[in-house]
Structures are given as structure tokens and as C-alpha cells.
Amino acid sequence: MNIHTIGLIYNPHVEAARVLGEEILAWLTARQVQAWLGAGQESVPVQGPADLFITLGGDGTILRTMQRAAPAGVPVLGVNLGRVGFLTEASPETWPQVLTRVLAGEGWIEIRAMLRVTLLRDGVAIAQEDALNDAVISRGALARTLRLETSIDGAFVTRYVADGLILATATGSTAYAYASGGPILPPWHNSILLVPAAPHLSLERPLVLDKHAVIEVKVNTEIPGMLTVDGRMEGELHHGDLVRVERSPLQARFLRLRSRNDFYRTLVARLTPRNGE
DSSP: OOOSSSEEOOOOOOHHHHHHHHHHHHHHHHTTTTEEEEEESSOOOOOOOSSSEEEEEEEEHHHHHHHHHHHHHHHEEEOOOOOOOOOOOOOOOHHHHHHHHEEETTOOEEEEEEEEEEEEEEEEEEEEEEEEEEEEEOOOOOOOOEEEEEEETTEEEEEEEESSEEEEOOOGTTTTHHTTTTTOOOTTTTEEEEEEOOOSSSSSSEEEEEETOEEEEEEEOOOOOEETTTTTEEEETTTTTTTEEEEEEEEEEEESOOOTTTTHHHHHHHOOOTTTT
């Protein structure tokens, strides 16, 4: 791929990320590569155009950056400063070698599916967002279960009584869905996962759905619940609200140097507990 401008996006809550960003910016400038450095806040970064985004942080920084990268079709390369780094490609120790290879034209583009999440109230869409990891329908501040009437492709499936419901991509299968007992899917898989969180006297097994499935969840609750998309609060859920989840027309793009098989080689290491780190 032809790279003319690189956007460096760092986690503003990690001091080492900003310092590393300045170091990489100087390194790129010395090689006559146009680049800019900006903080990845909760909102989409707007520092300037780019042919490649390099994130300095963890998976959360990548998820925030993807809000801008996916609509623009720009690939992302992550330098891991987080705890797990499933989505990242380089470490603080290896970035010079990785970027040297990138500037030499090496690498391939990995494409991952995303979800489109729409919140409807009284039949009117009041919020819509795209997710790389997951959409989570969950209870609010009080510890009361939700009743979630769930349909797939227009056919009623079940009524969940649970703390929540997770609708995840294959990428998100190693996140909250995994913590709630869901299966791990290879990230290039296009299926949609439906995983209940702490179900009570209702269907407890996760479901793996077709990539073209349209899931609609009607919320029955006495107190407001929450809808989060890739960890971002999207809105309160009131009684009668409907959440629709389907495959997004957008796709996430990652610049990779490693082979696909690296996912399996690093899977166990990344999921092994590290004393709360």
C-alpha cells in the first residue's frame, strides 16, 4: 500500500503512550514521512487525514480509532501498551523493525466484520453506531434482571431473563462474550455471537448466528437499562425499546505483518491470568 501520511493516535491516560508517540513522530519525520500525533479521546480524533493510523495504547484505543478509520477505509496498526492487545501488531520494543518493514511496502490487509447497532424507541431510530467488538444490553444501577424478548430474522426465539445480552463479532468473541462463557471464533469469521450474561431460568447457551442474521431485542424493564457499543455508552434503555443488531456495511481494516496462524499461537498466552494485571 502507498503511505503518504501516518496518523499517530495515543491513549491520553497513559503517559508512556504520548512519549512513545513523540519518539515515533520524530523517527518518521527523519525519514521524510508526513505524520501527525493526536490524543485518542472518547470522541473520534480529528487531527487530520491519514493513509494509516498507528495506535499507541491497548485494544480500547484501537476501538475508538476505528470509529474514524472504518468509514474512511483506512487500516490501523496497533502498538500494544495495554494489558492484552489482541488487536495490536507491535510492542514498544519492536516498533522500529515493524515500521521499517511497513515503509518498505511489506504487510497485508486483514479485513474484519463489524456490527451495526440501532436503538429504536416508539419505532423511531434514536441512535445508531457501528461496533468492532460488541453491543451489550445490560441492566442499570440496580441489581435487577432484564426481560429481553429476542427475535432472529423476524422469528421469535426466546425471552431472556438475565443481567444482559451480548451481541459480538468474531473479533469481540475474546472480550466480554468470552468472559460470559461464549466460544472463541477466529477473527476472520463473519458469524454473530449472541451470549446471555448471567441468565436466570432461561436459555443459557450462547448462539452462533449466520453473518446475515438480523437480531431484534425488545426490552422489558421497570428501571432504565444501558446500551453500550464497544464499551461506549450509547444510551439508556427504557421499557419497550428495541435494539436491532445486524452486520454493518463497514469493515475494519488492519495492517498486518504476521501470519493468520499467529492468532492461535498467541491466544492462550493472552488469555492467561496475570495476577490481575
